Amino acid sequence: MSLDISFIGVLIGSIMASSVPLILAASGELITERSGVLNLGVEGMMIIGAISGFALMVITDNLFIAIIGSMLSGVIISLIFGFLTQSLLTNHVATGLALTIFGIGLSAMLGKNFVGIPGKDFPILFSSLRESIPFFGPILFGHSIVLYFAFALPFLTNYFLKKTKLGLVVRAVGDSPVSASNQGINVILVRYCCILYGGGMCGLAGAYLSLIYTPQWIENMTAGRGWIALALVVFATWSPIKVLIGAIIFGGISILQLHMQAVGFRIPVQFLIALPYLMTIIVLVVISRDSRKIKLNTPTSLGRIFYKEK
Amino acid sequence: MATDLRISNISKIYPGCIANDNVSLQFKSGKIYALLGENGAGKSTLVKILSGIISPDNGEVFLNEKNLKLSSPLDAKKNKIGMVFQHFNLFETLSVFENLSIDATEDNKSLRVRINEILKKYNFSIDLDVPVLNLSAGQKQKVEIIRCLLRSPKVLIMDEPTSVLTEQETEELFISLKKFCDEGILIIYITHKLKEVLSLCDEVAVMRKGKVVSVSQTQNEKVETLASKMVGQKLAKIKKKINTSKNKDEIFKVKHLNFYSDDPFETNLVNLNFSLKKGECLGIAGISGNGQNELFQILSGEIITPDTSIIFRNKEIAKLNPKQRREYLMAFSPEDRISQAAVPELKIYENVALNNFKSSNFFEKGLVNERKIKEHSKKILSDFSVNTDNVELKSQFLSGGNLQKLILGRELITAPELLICYNPTWGLDVGAINYIHETLIKINDEEKSTILISTDTEELLKLSDRIAVIYKGKLSKIMPSVEVTPEKLGILMGGGSID
Numbered sequence: 149m150s151l152d153i154s155f156i157g158v159l160i161g162s163i164m165a166s167s168v169p170l171i172l173a174a175s176g177e178l179i180t181e182r183s184g185v186l187n188l189g190v191e192g193m194m195i196i197g198a199i200s201g202f203a204l205m206v207i208t209d210n211l212f213i214a215i216i217g218s219m220l221s222g223v224i225i226s227l228i229f230g231f232l233t234q235s236l237l238t239n240h241v242a243t244g245l246a247l248t249i250f251g252i253g254l255s256a257m258l259g260k261n262f263v264g265i266p267g268k269d270f271p272i273l274f275s276s277l278r279e280s281i282p283f284f285g286p287i288l289f290g291h292s293i294v295l296y297f298a299f300a301l302p303f304l305t306n307y308f309l310k311k312t313k314l315g316l317v318v319r320a321v322g323d324s325p326v327s328a329s330n331q332g333i334n335v336i337l338v339r340y341c342c343i344l345y346g347g348g349m350c351g352l353a354g355a356y357l358s359l360i361y362t363p364q365w366i367e368n369m370t371a372g373r374g375w376i377a378l379a380l381v382v383f384a385t386w387s388p389i390k391v392l393i394g395a396i397i398f399g400g401i402s403i404l405q406l407h408m409q410a411v412g413f414r415i416p417v418q419f420l421i422a423l424p425y426l427m428t429i430i431v432l433v434v435i436s437r438d439s440r441k442i443k444l445n446t447p448t449s450l451g452r453i454f455y456k457e458k
Numbered sequence: 459m460a461t462d463l464r465i466s467n468i469s470k471i472y473p474g475c476i477a478n479d480n481v482s483l484q485f486k487s488g489k490i491y492a493l494l495g496e497n498g499a500g501k502s503t504l505v506k507i508l509s510g511i512i513s514p515d516n517g518e519v520f521l522n523e524k525n526l527k528l529s530s531p532l533d534a535k536k537n538k539i540g541m542v543f544q545h546f547n548l549f550e551t552l553s554v555f556e557n558l559s560i561d562a563t564e565d566n567k568s569l570r571v572r573i574n575e576i577l578k579k580y581n582f583s584i585d586l587d588v589p590v591l592n593l594s595a596g597q598k599q600k601v602e603i604i605r606c607l608l609r610s611p612k613v614l615i616m617d618e619p620t621s622v623l624t625e626q627e628t629e630e631l632f633i634s635l636k637k638f639c640d641e642g643i644l645i646i647y648i649t650h651k652l653k654e655v656l657s658l659c660d661e662v663a664v665m666r667k668g669k670v671v672s673v674s675q676t677q678n679e680k681v682e683t684l685a686s687k688m689v690g691q692k693l694a695k696i697k698k699k700i701n702t703s704k705n706k707d708e709i710f711k712v713k714h715l716n717f718y719s720d721d722p723f724e725t726n727l728v729n730l731n732f733s734l735k736k737g738e739c740l741g742i743a744g745i746s747g748n749g750q751n752e753l754f755q756i757l758s759g760e761i762i763t764p765d766t767s768i769i770f771r772n773k774e775i776a777k778l779n780p781k782q783r784r785e786y787l788m789a790f791s792p793e794d795r796i797s798q799a800a801v802p803e804l805k806i807y808e809n810v811a812l813n814n815f816k817s818s819n820f821f822e823k824g825l826v827n828e829r830k831i832k833e834h835s836k837k838i839l840s841d842f843s844v845n846t847d848n849v850e851l852k853s854q855f856l857s858g859g860n861l862q863k864l865i866l867g868r869e870l871i872t873a874p875e876l877l878i879c880y881n882p883t884w885g886l887d888v889g890a891i892n893y894i895h896e897t898l899i900k901i902n903d904e905e906k907s908t909i910l911i912s913t914d915t916e917e918l919l920k921l922s923d924r925i926a927v928i929y930k931g932k933l934s935k936i937m938p939s940v941e942v943t944p945e946k947l948g949i950l951m952g953g954g955s956i957d
Binding site: 313316317319320323324326327328329330331332333439440443444445446448457 | 506509511512530531532535541543546547548549550551552556559560561589591720721722723
């Protein structure tokens with residue numbers, strides 16, 4: 149392995165790519181949780197997004213339709229969760245777990261005929277700049293549009309929550325749905341919207357995997373990334389920027405440990421595989437240990453069932 | 459413009475309970491109206507109907523002869539009916555300004571100007587950019603009031619507003635309310651505190667079991683007449699014989715009680731020292747959130763603090779857990795009946811068994827002796843006049859008063875030497891309060907001691923032999939209760955000094 153400067157640039161670029169699905173799914177789930185809804189179905193929604201994106205690409209041969217379709221499928225499957233938890237008042241945890249199991253099973257069934265079909269090249273932006281600028285080229289350029297969107301998303305989310313009226317309403321609903329309802333806010337509607345948004349982002353995260361990152365369909369290809377995204381939201385104490393940091397660390401160490409394995413460091417493989425999980429948790433715990441801030445960011449009503457008095 | 463609010467034949471029926479039974483009332487601006495009643499009398503249901511949170515099964519509301527359709531809180535807002543809830547409807551993690559801006563239609567800049575005008579006009583001092591959880595209860599209430607005032611209300615409904623306030627804060631509130639009234643806002647004041655009705659309100663409507671039983675001018679009423687209307691029977695007056703004998707044995711002594719926590723929701727306790735004699739009641743006053751929770755948990759053994767010495771019946775017990783302390787004849791009645799003192803989903807007899815003491819034989823060879831527990835529970839139900847004899851009933855179906863009687867009964871039937879209770883009559887109605895007070899006095903008469911941590915100054919003055927005030931985790935001087943007045947307590951509770 150040569151550790152020249154251009155190699156590091158490429159390495160950083162690939163780290164960024166590997167963290168995209170985590171950023172997308174965690175940012176979506178963050179909004180859902182900020183409204184007080186705990187949706188453990190992230191993994192299920194991602195894998196549904198992955199298969200529907202890939203299937204649409206094969207059927208229509210149109211990547212745009214595939215991307216939009218994957219988001220829509222995430223929205224539709226999260227609508228089931230929303231209907232159960234918000235309208236039928238089922239338990240968030242149980243419903244979310246069921247959603248994940250359902251998503252994995254359904255995607256495997258739908259995906260049977262798509263195994264082994266090669267994917268399509270996804271258009272990348274500024275590919276000429278990527279080659280011409282050393283080091284920064286592979287970092288900043290030559291990525292898909294989804295990657296640029298993903299890296300902007302935590303900042304947009306932060307702005308939405310902190311600066312906009314709607315963001316304020318979402319935080320209020322997550323803090324105290326009863327108070328919000330008594331102030332005339334339609335709590336159920338707000339929560340539905342946040343659930344559907346979270347579903348859409350998870351769908352997109354799945355499509356990124358099957359259309360861009362590793363363009364093909366493999367059964368269970370999300371491989372636990374949904375659970376990582378969920379954990380990121382909690383360990384980042386519901387702060388979008390910390391979610392971004394956590395996702396990059398996780399993606400980074402996942403890639404680095406692969407290289408370390410390849411080089412043949414004399415560290416047990418099991419430890420290297422566990423390293424991303426360990427480091428992400430340690431870093432996020434260390435950067436978010438201000439208990440006051442945690443209290444202010446934590447949606448107080450998270451996971452609690454809200455029903456309106458009549 | 460004068461405001462005229464008329465409620466006509468309102469009924470609201472819940473399964474198994476008529477919350478409002480054909481209620482008709484009339485209010486006119488320029489006066490402060492009291493709506494008086496025990497818990498469960500239907501006051502809250504009525505104000506929830508007026509604020510659009512629930513809809514009545516029957517009946518109509520007229521504002522200036524216009525029939526209002528109040529099917530959501532938005533309708534109440536549109537019709538300029540403002541409401542300050544007993545349990546604040548604020549968002550604790552949002553800043554004061556965010557709380558106020560959430561339903562504003564104007565932009566933030568002009569809203570801030572208007573809020574500042576209101577703050578100035580009524581002499582409120584509140585930092586708009588701190589999170590609400592940092593505010594005291596009195597300040598939170600002001601935020602709620604400002605929220606109503608921003609919409610220039612015609613009607614302002616206050617639901618049990620003084621339950622969390624100090625004497626001073628209460629006085630301030632009354633001054634503000636009178637100001638609002640002079641400005642033409644119609645004020646409806648809901649309470650079960652009789653003295654407040656007499657000192658603040660012009661007219662009083664008494665509710666009992668969902669019905670309006672009387673409407674009268676307050677100047678024609680006295681505490682006794684209102685009380686008997688509210689309860690429906692004459693109440694026995696209770697008076698404690700103050701325990702003056704000084705040469706009794708010391709039974710309980712706390713030294714160097716310190717507690718430090720990182721949690722912003724907890725209060726640190728700084729070097730608390732006090733002692734207690736046999737048959738004595740020590741009252742600890744203070745506004746909630748000044749360290750009472752932590753103190754109670756340390757005294758009951760839920761939290762063990764290092765370097766603290768607690769001597770009880772000549773034995774060091776600071777390191778014992780709650781169960782061991784109970785076996786050594788201490789008893790505890792926490793503030794939160796539902797989540798700390800009892801498990802609401804369990805049946806009455808199961809809740810009784812939770813407090814299993816050594817001599818009870820509730821459990822034999824690891825098995826539950828149901829028959830024994832049920833017998834024991836029946837005895838508690840009858841000895842402490844709990845309003846049921848069905849030990850199979852789930853505890854959540856007991857009213858607050860009956861649940862508290864059950865908890866006290868469970869604690870007292872072990873004949874403890876010391877009972878520590880925290881807000882034992884919180885949220886209860888006059889009848890139940892009377893019963894609990896009688897029980898607590900009886901304990902002292904039997905030469906048993908009590909520590910009463912309470913936010914109700916009247917209760918403290920009535921029951922304690924000596925009183926201390928806790929403020930920001932520090933304990934004031936301990937004073938004989940005969941030397942203490944509500945005003946003095948109020949000053950100490952607000953952090954002032956009386957020397």
